[in-house]
Amino acid sequence: MTPGSQPARPLEAPEPAPAARAPVKPAKPIRDWPGVDLLDRYPFVRKVLKWRPLQFWLIWPNVLFFAAFLYAGLFGSPVGSRNVMIVFVWIFWWFLLIALLVPFLSRAWCTVCPLPVFGEWLQRLRFVGVRSGEGPKKQRTRMFGLNLEWPRALQNIWLQNLGFLCLASFSALLVTRPIVSTFVLGGMIVLAVALSLVFRQRAFCMYLCPVSGFLGLYSMTSTLAVRVKDPTLCRSHKEKECLLGCESGYGCPWFQYVGGMTRNNYCGMCFECVKTCPYDNVTVFLRPFCSDRLLKGYDEAFKAFIMLVLALVYSVTLLGPWGTVKDWANISEVGNWKGFGLYVLAVFGLCLGVFPALHLAMTWLGRRLANEPKARLGDSFVRYAYVWVPLGLFAWIAFSVPLMAVNGAYILSTLSDPLGHGWDLFRTGSVQWHPLLPEWIGLVQLPLLLAGLYVSLSSSWRIGRELYADSHKALLSLAPTWAFAATMTVALMCFFVG
Amino acid sequence: MALEVVADVARPRARTRWRTAAILAAAVGLGAGAGILLFNTSGPPKDRDITIYAKQYSFEPPIIRANRGDRLHLKLVSLDVVHGFYLEGYDVDAEILPQQKNALVRHPSQGDQRVEQEEITVVATQTGKFRYRCSHTCGALHPFMSGELIVAPNHSLHGGIGASLGLLVGFALVVRRREPTAAA
Ligand code: SF4
Ligand SMILES: [Cu+2]
Numbered sequence: 116m117t118p119g120s121q122p123a124r125p126l127e128a129p130e131p132a133p134a135a136r137a138p139v140k141p142a143k144p145i146r147d148w149p150g151v152d153l154l155d156r157y158p159f160v161r162k163v164l165k166w167r168p169l170q171f172w173l174i175w176p177n178v179l180f181f182a183a184f185l186y187a188g189l190f191g192s193p194v195g196s197r198n199v200m201i202v203f204v205w206i207f208w209w210f211l212l213i214a215l216l217v218p219f220l221s222r223a224w225c226t227v228c229p230l231p232v233f234g235e236w237l238q239r240l241r242f243v244g245v246r247s248g249e250g251p252k253k254q255r256t257r258m259f260g261l262n263l264e265w266p267r268a269l270q271n272i273w274l275q276n277l278g279f280l281c282l283a284s285f286s287a288l289l290v291t292r293p294i295v296s297t298f299v300l301g302g303m304i305v306l307a308v309a310l311s312l313v314f315r316q317r318a319f320c321m322y323l324c325p326v327s328g329f330l331g332l333y334s335m336t337s338t339l340a341v342r343v344k345d346p347t348l349c350r351s352h353k354e355k356e357c358l359l360g361c362e363s364g365y366g367c368p369w370f371q372y373v374g375g376m377t378r379n380n381y382c383g384m385c386f387e388c389v390k391t392c393p394y395d396n397v398t399v400f401l402r403p404f405c406s407d408r409l410l411k412g413y414d415e416a417f418k419a420f421i422m423l424v425l426a427l428v429y430s431v432t433l434l435g436p437w438g439t440v441k442d443w444a445n446i447s448e449v450g451n452w453k454g455f456g457l458y459v460l461a462v463f464g465l466c467l468g469v470f471p472a473l474h475l476a477m478t479w480l481g482r483r484l485a486n487e488p489k490a491r492l493g494d495s496f497v498r499y500a501y502v503w504v505p506l507g508l509f510a511w512i513a514f515s516v517p518l519m520a521v522n523g524a525y526i527l528s529t530l531s532d533p534l535g536h537g538w539d540l541f542r543t544g545s546v547q548w549h550p551l552l553p554e555w556i557g558l559v560q561l562p563l564l565l566a567g568l569y570v571s572l573s574s575s576w577r578i579g580r581e582l583y584a585d586s587h588k589a590l591l592s593l594a595p596t597w598a599f600a601a602t603m604t605v606a607l608m609c610f611f612v613g
Numbered sequence: 614m615a616l617e618v619v620a621d622v623a624r625p626r627a628r629t630r631w632r633t634a635a636i637l638a639a640a641v642g643l644g645a646g647a648g649i650l651l652f653n654t655s656g657p658p659k660d661r662d663i664t665i666y667a668k669q670y671s672f673e674p675p676i677i678r679a680n681r682g683d684r685l686h687l688k689l690v691s692l693d694v695v696h697g698f699y700l701e702g703y704d705v706d707a708e709i710l711p712q713q714k715n716a717l718v719r720h721p722s723q724g725d726q727r728v729e730q731e732e733i734t735v736v737a738t739q740t741g742k743f744r745y746r747c748s749h750t751c752g753a754l755h756p757f758m759s760g761e762l763i764v765a766p767n768h769s770l771h772g773g774i775g776a777s778l779g780l781l782v783g784f785a786l787v788v789r790r791r792e793p794t795a796a797a
Pocket of ligand 1 (some may be wrong): 222225228229231325326328330383
C-alpha cells in the first residue's frame with residue numbers, strides 16, 4: 116500500500132486493467148508510446164516549472180479577467196453578442212479550449228483556471244509558499260479547513276456527468292444571456308470555495324466541475340503528458356513527496372500518484388510534482404496524439420457518450436434552422452414548459468439511454484461475431500467507448516469552427532466595447548458583424564470529421580488487439596462499433612454540410 | 614496472400630506505413646469520388662417564387678431546397694422585429710423591417726450601400742449548403758437564427774459520406790492484411 120492510502124479510483128494505482136480479465140494479453144508497459152522528454156531537452160523549462168510563483172503569476176491575470184467578465188455579465192448589455200462575457204467565454208475561450216488547449220496541451224486550462232483557486236489559496240493559507248508541517252492524511256504540509264475525505268460512492272465522475280447535462284439543458288440560456296453566465300460561473304466559484312473548506316484538496320475539480328469531465332476525457336488524446344521518467348525509481352522511493360508534499364511543494368492536489376500515472380485524465384497540470392520530486396523524476400512528455408486509450412469505468416464511458424451526443428444536439432438546436440426546437444430550448448423567453456420538458460427529456464434520454472443502448476448493442480453484437488465467450492461484455496462496452504473520444508473531440512472542433520468563423524467579428528467589437536455601452540477603446544468597437552469565409556466552413560469541417568473517424572478507428576483497433584489475442588476476432592468484435600462510428604460521422608456531416 | 618505475408622515481414626516498417634497511408638488515401642478518394650459521381654443529379658432549372666418569413670429566432674421555410682441553375686425570387690417578410698438576411702456564398706445581405714414590403718438589400722462585397730427592393734433574385738449557380746443568417750441583432754438567440762439553402766447536387770455531402778465509408782472499408786482491409794505479420 117502506498118503511503119497516504121489514497122482513494123482507489125483517482126489514484127492511478129495498478130488496478131487490474133480490464134484487459135487482464137479478457138482473453139490473454141500481457142499487461143501493458145507503463146508507456147507504450149514514444150515520447151520526447153521535454154524537460155530533459157529544455158532544462159530551462161524545468162526551471163520555470165519548478166519556480167513556485169509560476170502558477171500564481173499565470174492565474175492572477177486570469178482572475179482579473181474573470182472578475183471583469185462577471186461584472187460585465189451583471190452590468191453590461193443583456194444582449195449576448197455585445198457583452199464580453201458571452202463573446203469571450205463562449206466563443207473565444209471555448210474555441211481555444213477545444214481546438215487548441217485540450218488536444219495539444221492537455222489540461223493546461225486547469226493550470227490557470229480561476230474557479231478553484233480561491234479555495235486552494237484558502238486551504239494553503241498561502242498564495243505561493245508552502246506551509247510545511249503535519250497535515251491531514253499524512254500530508255507534510257498543513258492545510259486549512261476540515262479536510263474531509265470525499266464520499267467513496269461519489270469518487271467518480273458521475274456527478275460531473277449529471278451536472279454537465281443539467282447545464283447543457285440550459286445551454287441556450289447560458290450561452291446567450293450574460294447574466295445567466297455570471298450566476299453559473301460565479302456559483303461555481305462559491306461552490307469550489309465552500310467545498311475546499313470541507314473536503315481535502317481539489318475535490319471540486321475532481322468530482323464536481325462540469326468542465327473537468329470533458330477536459331479529462333479529451334485530454335487523453337493530448338500530445339502533452341506529465342509522467343515520471345522511471346517508474347521503478349518511484350517504487351523504491353518511500354518518501355513519496357509527490358503524494359505527500361515537502362518544503363518545496365504540496366502533495367498532488369488531484370489525489371494522483373504520478374509514479375503510477377498512465378493517463379492524463381485527472382492530472383490538473385499544476386506541476387507540484389515537478390517541484391516536489393527530489394530526483395527530478397517527473398517530467399513532461401511530448402507524445403503522439405491519442406496515446407492514452409484506457410477508459411476505466413462506466414462513468415468515463417458515459418462521459419464519452421454524453422459529449423458526442425451533445426455535439427449532435429447542439430448542431431440541431433443552436434446551429435440548425437428549426438425554430439421550434441430553439442423555442443423549446445429558449446425557455447426563459449418563450450416560457451413553453453412542455454416544450455422545454457420535452458427538450459430536456461430528449462437530451463437526458465439520448466445521452467443516458469438511447470446512445471448507450473446502441474453502443475451496448477454494437478459491442479454485444481461484436482462479441483457475438485468474435486465468438487469469444489470468455490470476453491466480458493462490460494469490458495468491451497467500456498473499452499470500446501473510446502471510439503467516441505477522438506471522434507467526439509473532432510466533432511466538437513468541427514462544431515466550433517462556424518461558431519468562431521461566424522461570430523468572430525464580435526470578438527473585435529466587444530474588445531473595444533466590452534459592456535456594450537458604446538465605448539470604442541481600441542477603435543474596433545464599430546466592426547460590423549460579418550461571417551468569415553462562410554463558404555469554406557464545410558470544407559474545413561469535413562476533413563476534421565474524417566480525421567476524427569480515422570483516429571477513432573486506429574485507436575480502437577489497438578484496444579481491440581489488447582482485448583483479443585486473435586486479430587481476426589478483434590476485427591469482428593469491432594466491426595459493429597466501427598459501423599456505428601461511421602454512421603455518427605455521416606450524421607454529423609448531414610448537419611454540417613447536408 | 615500467404616506469400617505476400619511472408620514478404621511483408623522482411624519489408625521495413627516505414628514502407629508498410631506508406632503503403633497503409635496510400636491504401637487509405639485511395640479508399641477515401643474512391644469513396645468521395647463515387648459519392649460525388651453517383652449523386653451528380655439535379656432537376657432541370659426553374660423559376661421559383663419563395664417568401665421567407667423571419668421571426669425570432671428562425672426563418673420560415675427553415676430549409677430551401679433548390680436545383681443548380683434555379684432562379685429563386687425571394688420576398689422577405691418580418692413577422693415581429695427588424696431582422697437581417699445574410700445569404701452566405703451569394704453575396705446578399707438584406708435588412709427586413711416589420712410591416713414593410715421592401716427589404717433593404719446590399720451586396721457585402723460592394724460595401725454598405727443598400728437599395729430598397731421588393732424581391733431579391735438569386736441564381737443558384739453554386740451547389741451545396743448555404744446558410745442564411747439573421748444579420749441584424751434581434752434578441753437573445755439572434756446569433757443562432759439561421760436557415761439553409763441547399764442547392765443540388767450537394768457534392769460536399771455526398772463526397773463526405775463516400776469518403777467516410779471508403780475510410781471505414783479501407784481501414785478494415787488494411788488491418789486485415791497487415792495483422793498476421795504484426796501479431797508475429
Ligand atoms: S477542473 Fe474545472 S475548476 Fe478545476 S481547474 Fe479544471 S476547469 Fe477549473
Ligand atoms: Cu433576427
